[in-house]
Amino acid sequence: MTDFTPGQRWLSESETELGLGIIKELDYRLVTVGYPAVEEERTYAINNAPLSRVIFSTGDTIRTADELELVVTEVNELNGLKVYMAHPLGQPEDIQPVPETHLGHKLRLTTALDRLLSNQLSSNRWFELRVDALNAHCQQQQSTIKGLRGPRIDLIGHQLYIADQVANRFAPRVLLADEVGLGKTIEAGLILHQQLLSGRAKRVLVVVPSPLVHQWFVEMVRRFNLHFSIFDAERLNALQPKTSIKDMLAQIIEEEKAATESEDEDNGEAPEQTWDNPFLSEQLILCSTDFLAECDIDQLAAADWDLLVVDEAHHLEWAPDAPSDDYQRVETIARQARGLLLLTATPEQLGLESHYARLRLLDPDRYPSLEAFREEQSHYQDIASLAGKLHDEASWSADLKAEAARLLPDMTISEDQREAILAELLDRSGPGRVMFRNTRHNIAGFPARHVHGIPLPLPEEYHYESDEEREGHLHPETLFHDDRWCTLDPRVNWLEQFFKQHRKEKVLVICANRHTATDLHAHCNYKLGMNVAMFHEDMDLIERDRAAAFFADDVDGAQALICSEIGSEGRNFQFAHHLVLLDLPLNPDLLEQRIGRLDRIGQTEDIQIHVPYFEGHAQEVLFRWYHEGMDAFEHTNPAGHDIYLRSRDALEPLLCGDPEYTAIDALVSETRAVADELHTLMETGRDRLLELSSFDSERAEQLKQALADCDEDSPLPFMQRVFDRYGVDQEDHSDTAVILKPGQHMRDAFPGLPEEGITMTDSRATALARDDMQFLTWEHPMVTGSLEMLLTEHRGKAAVSLLKNPKINPGTLLIEAIYTIDAVAPKYLQADRFLPTTVIRHLLDANGKNISQAISHDGLSQQCHKMDKPLSRKIVGSQKPLLDKLLKADEARAVEEARGTIDGALEKMRQEQGHELARLKALQAKNPAVRDEEIQALEAQTEALEKVLGEARCQLEAVRVIVAGGA
Ligand SMILES: Nc1ncnc2c1ncn2[C@@H]1O[C@H](COP(=O)(O)OP(=O)(O)OP(=O)(O)O)[C@@H](O)[C@H]1O
Secondary structure: OOOOOOOOEEEEOOOHHHOEEEEEEEOOOEEEEEEHHHOEEEEEEHHHOOEEEOOOOOOOEEEEOOOOEEEEEEEEEEOOEEEEEEEEOOOOOOOEEEEHHHEOOOOOOOOHHHHHHOOOOEOHHHHHHHHHHHHHHHHHHHOOOOOOOOOOOOOOHHHHHHHHHHHOOOOOEEEEOOOOOOOHHHHHHHHHHHHHHHOOOOOEEEEEOHHHHHHHHHHHHHHHOOOOEEOOHHHHHHHOOOOOHHHHHHHHHHHHHHHHHHHHHOOOOOOOOOOOOHHHHOOEEEEEHHHHHHOOHHHHHOOOOOEEEEOOHHHOOOOOOOOOHHHHHHHHHHHHOOEEEEEOOOOOOOOHHHHHHHHHHHOOOOOOOHHHHHHHHHHHHHHHHHHHHHHHOOOOOHHHHHHHHHHOOOOOOOHHHHHHHHHHHHHHOHHHHHEEOOOOOOOOOOOOEEEEEEEEOOOHHHOOOOOOOHHHHHOHHHHOOOOOHHHHOHHHHHHHHHHHHOOOOOEEEEOOOHHHHHHHHHHHHHHOOOOEEEEOOOOOHHHHHHHHHHHHOOOOOOOEEEEOHHHHOOOOOOOOOEEEEOOOOOOHHHHHHHHHOOOOOOOOOOEEEEEEEEOOOHHHHHHHHHHHHHOOOOOOOOOHHHHHHHHHHHHHHHHHOOOOHHHHHHHHHHHHHHHHHHHHHHHHOHHHHHHHHHOOHHHHHHHHHHHHHHHHOOOHHHHHHHHHHHOEEEEEEEOOEEEEEEOOOOOOOOOOOOOOOEEEEOOHHHHHHOOOOEEOOOOOHHHHHHHHHHHHOOOOOEEEEEEOOOOOOOOOEEEEEEEEEEOOOOHHHOHHHOOOOEEEEEEEOOOOOEOOOOOOHHHHHHHEEEOOHHHHHHHHHHHHHHHHHHHHHHHHHHHHHHHHHHHHHHHHHHHHHHHHHHHHHHHHHHOOOOOHHHHHHHHHHHHHHHHHHHOOEEEEEEEEEEEEOOO
16 A cells, blocks of 8 residues: 655646646545646545656756745755745755655656756657657647547447537536437447547546346446446445444544533534545446445535436436425435536427426526426427428528518528527427437338237136236236246246247237246246246345346357346347237336337347237237337337326226227227327427437547547557557467557556457447457557656657668758646646647757758658767767757747747637637527536636647657768
8 A cells, every 4th residue: 555645746647737746635445646737636546646746856846836946955854844945046055845745747758868868868769759749649639539439339420420519518407318228328439538638527427227237247348438336225235434333433432522512502503514425535436226225325426427317218207396305316416526427218208297307407597497498398389390491401482481480589590500500409499408318210221020919819817807906817827836836827838939940030018927937937946947047026136137138148048038127128139039928017108118128229130029818808908008009019119108198088997807809999999099190290399309319420420430540559568668668578460450468668657458459449339349358549448558657757858869861971960859737737728629639740950940841750750860879978978068959949939939839729729619609608598508607617628728828839759860860
């Protein structure tokens, strides 16, 4: 364990831009470091804090907080803190003590010139690698698709579009509501990846239903290289301070004493509460909704979250005077978290109230009351239908223009303004900014779904008294107390035959009840000797994941997985094409969830849905109601919940008694009429507006193209040179993959390289097909880590090399000087949007003339060769005054040149931020979905950018002295 002492100065290894940190607080697990240069604090777990101790040595130049530059002559220590004895340059008699707490906050690492003149030379290869790393870093910063390149995903337009729309928002608060299986988890992952990579977010909490914890964890690592820590009661307990009985008693006595004293004083002030927050120990935390019920929710909410993500958010039940406990817990965190992503495939189907409840979580100020929301909803219809017509109709009628002019009195209404008008309408509608919903209707390419109803006779044993409850009618097997029903139920016999006929195919079987699933599983496995797995709520998470993996295994795995309802949510079973619904749920959304296990992105074949049911029975009523009434099996049905509400009174009586066929026919045709009406209404209503704001095919195509182009620009050639330099062993795996292992001579750990080695591919197609390989992109942590490592160390800053070119006279001196312009700024400001690290290259002749236009860095590098160290040192030693003079004069020129770039960046920033601010303010006047905090954040950001860009510096990053030596 590292010894920290408050007041010591440390540098963040992964965020050197924070400047010199100072230890502020310590307990036995956590260390808090302040970074005064950027006014930030970080708390790290002591045993793996990414920090390096900064200690200066005799002869180093230090800079104090009041900007004095002093030369260190002696280093002492007092109570764990360094005290430097130092004097101003050229005044050795004026020695003064400088405790490390008084050091300046911006760290100036040793410059390339210092290294050159003090003969601390690297080889020519290190210099070239450093320059290439600088150029690569610069290119990454300038990328317009930052955060989208690294994830191991197929390039799917609607997902990229949503990520792109949300990426530049400050602390986004949105509802991701794509239909089941269209990739909401992937969209959330893309947004997280972008926000984390750009530094807009650092601390993320993801809350998902328990059965999905493992799947989310794996998906985040596998696709996004995001390593979440799973928090459960056990882990939390391990993190709590361990108090001995003696300490505990002492604490009780202390508290008792304090309480008595405060009663005596009764000054009305609450005693100050101090507690350790274990949720600060990790930056990325994943937990289940159940865990929220067990933990201290206020403590969790107070853990400074940049983003809260809640999956399957439709479970958060809410009514105006009776919000559920789950809802209130999420609300407590959502109020304090800066950003919020809610994921649900069924945003409105559960009714307007529940939709309102979710929007209210996103922005309580914007959605203060249900009544106001209902009122507002009615107006959206007008805007939505208008947007649809303006979008679809090539030429606009006078009536249409008049209608548009009424809603947009401040705009000129003509077809050549189509895009601007549509954009304005989308901006003004509430849902467009806070909600994204893509449906199979507006995204092509999904396989078809086919339903097969299998009518079966109702066995004698299932004839109950007519006053039996509905549950008993729909699931007659549940009235048995053991598994005898399996031998008499014709659905089971049918299933046995079905398994036999489809022996080579995977089959997912879903039923409502856990007992039905376990009986059926035991029957199939032990009595019929079939290879069948089981999945239900009484199995623990590991057992469930094991069962899902056993089902997924296509060599030795199970032919079928029999699930209770719990298997119908969130899981990925698209490798199967057959779905057997042993019974049907009464909730259309649940039916869609069940089908959604197979009808997902990645499904390669048509989906066959098999529904065995009893003739003339409640089960037939439900089957026909779903199939003939609302076509819910073969097509996604966005109006399902409303249809249910409107046909409930006719449906429910038929589920209890022995239904007459005439009554079933009447129910079916009534339901069809309601479904048609609701679909027409939805088609012309708000759905259209949402569709337009959720997907723009042109922009999506641009993003796909840009990413496909990036895939061509592989980091592998650069990385191979890095591997060589750092001693990483490489071995070809295949055309598109390499195997990497720590080499024998490697001194330090290499970023992202495990002891046992790793296989990496730079081909997206291979990465998608082979989970066991890492996808090597410029955003992979191994690449970003290598760039960071190369750029923070000294190697390659100064080199001497031999130029072999017969046309150049031996002895000719050239100096290649590489400068960078950089703004030291906290990452979240994204100062690099305006001033990305910019490289300036000068090539000087012996007179100091810049001849960089005459020969490129790459061209020159081809002719530059290794020069041995003693000769290099001799050359530098003999030319020191000249080199010093030429480089100092040149640095002044570079600083002057940089001024233009910095001024340009400032101008660009003012224009863009000013434009965005004006847009947001204008938008807020029309659309209250724009939050005040967004505007305030933008103003604060502009002010901070003004400061950091104004202080941007140009400095010599690498220098190569080149001496011609003939051919
Ligand atoms: N761009 C993509 N590339 C590769 N696979 C993808 C992509 N998008 C989605 N998938 C796969 O499709 C499946 C569905 O995606 P995801 O789980 O994100 O959907 P969802 O909308 O969250 O589903 P549900 O509504 O069931 O929760 C998953 O197996 C996911 O890995």
